[in-house]
Amino acid sequence: MNYATQMEAARKGFLTEQMIAVAEKEHISGKELCRLMAEGRIIIPCNKEHKSIVPNGLGSMLKTKINVNLGTSRDMTDLEMEYEKVRKAVEMGAEAIMDLSSFGDTRKFRRYLTHNCPAMIGTVPIYDAVVYYHKPLKQITSGEWIDIVRMHARDGVDFMTIHCGINKETAHKFKKNKRLTNIVSRGGSIIFAWMEMTGEENPFYEHYDEILDICREYDVTLSLGDACRPGCLADATDASQIEELITLGELTKRAWEKDVQIMIEGPGHMPLNQIAANMEIQKTLCHGAPFYVLGPIVTDVAPGYDHITAAIGGAAAAAAGASFLCYVTPAEHLRLPDVEDVREGIIAARIAAHAADIAKGVPGAMDWDNQMSLARKKLDWERMFSLAMDPEKARSYRESSRPEKEDTCSMCGNFCAVKNMNRILDGEIVSIYEE
Numbered sequence: 001m002n003y004a005t006q007m008e009a010a011r012k013g014f015l016t017e018q019m020i021a022v023a024e025k026e027h028i029s030g031k032e033l034c035r036l037m038a039e040g041r042i043i044i045p046c047n048k049e050h051k052s053i054v055p056n057g058l059g060s061m062l063k064t065k066i067n068v069n070l071g072t073s074r075d076m077t078d079l080e081m082e083y084e085k086v087r088k089a090v091e092m093g094a095e096a097i098m099d100l101s102s103f104g105d106t107r108k109f110r111r112y113l114t115h116n117c118p119a120m121i122g123t124v125p126i127y128d129a130v131v132y133y134h135k136p137l138k139q140i141t142s143g144e145w146i147d148i149v150r151m152h153a154r155d156g157v158d159f160m161t162i163h164c165g166i167n168k169e170t171a172h173k174f175k176k177n178k179r180l181t182n183i184v185s186r187g188g189s190i191i192f193a194w195m196e197m198t199g200e201e202n203p204f205y206e207h208y209d210e211i212l213d214i215c216r217e218y219d220v221t222l223s224l225g226d227a228c229r230p231g232c233l234a235d236a237t238d239a240s241q242i243e244e245l246i247t248l249g250e251l252t253k254r255a256w257e258k259d260v261q262i263m264i265e266g267p268g269h270m271p272l273n274q275i276a277a278n279m280e281i282q283k284t285l286c287h288g289a290p291f292y293v294l295g296p297i298v299t300d301v302a303p304g305y306d307h308i309t310a311a312i313g314g315a316a317a318a319a320a321g322a323s324f325l326c327y328v329t330p331a332e333h334l335r336l337p338d339v340e341d342v343r344e345g346i347i348a349a350r351i352a353a354h355a356a357d358i359a360k361g362v363p364g365a366m367d368w369d370n371q372m373s374l375a376r377k378k379l380d381w382e383r384m385f386s387l388a389m390d391p392e393k394a395r396s397y398r399e400s401s402r403p404e405k406e407d408t409c410s411m412c413g414n415f416c417a418v419k420n421m422n423r424i425l426d427g428e429i430v431s432i433y434e435e
């Protein structure tokens with residue numbers, strides 16, 4: 001069968017080896033997967049040049065996946081630490097890694113990822129252009145921006161964030177409708193500044209067809225970036241955010257005409273009560289394309305704990321239809337995360353994703369919880385550790401405070417409700433006081 005992208009194969013009714021692998025993992029029939037992929041509601045980001053990938057699908061009817069952001073910055077250039085974070089992310093079950101490097105030899109790290117890593121690899125070519133050309137932002141030409149997209153595609157990147165929704169019209173809307181925190185997207189702020197300084201249209205919008213041709217050639221999924229995502233609760237669901245989303249919906253249709261796989265990026269910062277409605281708006285305006293959310297962070301006042309604020313928002317978003325959660329670490333808004341921050345961020349995102357999968361009834365999602373509950377009922381501590389999302393932490397907590405009665409824990413000791421109920425229902429005497 002001759003096909004350029006996974007979407008084209010699905011539209012021709014052909015099951016690729018990647019689709020077979022995803023269908024098996026997700027307990028969905030190949031036929032159903034093919035139908036949903038043909039409609040753009042499920043995607044399998046999988047560049048033909050990324051040979052080490054273990055394919056995964058994204059779609060609201062599948063298990064919610066998580067992404068880990070990594071990469072060097074001008075103030076933190078330690079590549080060894082980034083390799084360690086990659087190992088940790090893969091070991092802890094992250095399905096995707098985004099390389100956001102903005103300093104040094106970015107190609108070396110990117111190619112390391114696409115040659116060795118089983119996770120989907122994403123990048124943001126805008127950042128890399130600034131590093132690669134070694135010249136002031138204003139002097140980067142339209143064509144040079146697009147050349148970076150081509151280079152990343154050739155390097156085997158599976159999905160790319162492209163900030164093509166902030167065109168001159170959206171920028172005008174943004175300037176007319178004042179915000180509390182302006183544009184907080186790194187890529188969005190770069191391209192907005194470039195447009196302001198050159199007076200030209202956003203090259204990613206103007207040359208969108210050329211980008212689609214590149215994506216079609218390598219089967220790169222476009223992650224349509226949300227330059228105007230709200231950067232604080234006060235800016236959530238404002239005119240700029242919605243204006244950009246309308247443009248992203250139009251660009252989604254144009255990509256599908258060329259069988260290019262698409263996902264849409266979303267907020268940002270958002271009050272909890274607005275999240276479900278935002279998911280509905282996105283699904284409608286972007287025709288059911290998978291939604292990739294960055295948070296949403298549900299309160300602005302908890303720096304140091306933003307893995308928690310994001311997990312609350314992420315769970316609500318995924319339960320209402322988001323397919324893909326970008327992790328947020330405790331270091332968010334404060335510094336580049338270290339390995340421990342990455343670990344905390346991954347666990348928080350995995351908890352959010354799993355909680356959402358239970359809420360939306362993903363087949364088999366709750367089996368894990370039932371097994372844990374059974375182990376708890378049996379006071380089978382080894383089994384509890386092996387089932388824990390973070391076995392190491394669970395074990396170290398118990399070890400740090402041993403109970404007098406080995407089968408209980410130091411929380412209630414001989415008042416252990418689980419133990420006492422098991423005994424009384426087995427016909428034993430429960431005295432508590434003398435035990």
Ligand code: SF4
Pocket residue numbers: 408409410411412413415416417418419
């Ligand atoms: S001692 Fe209390 S917290 Fe610990 S297992 Fe028993 S009931 Fe649960």
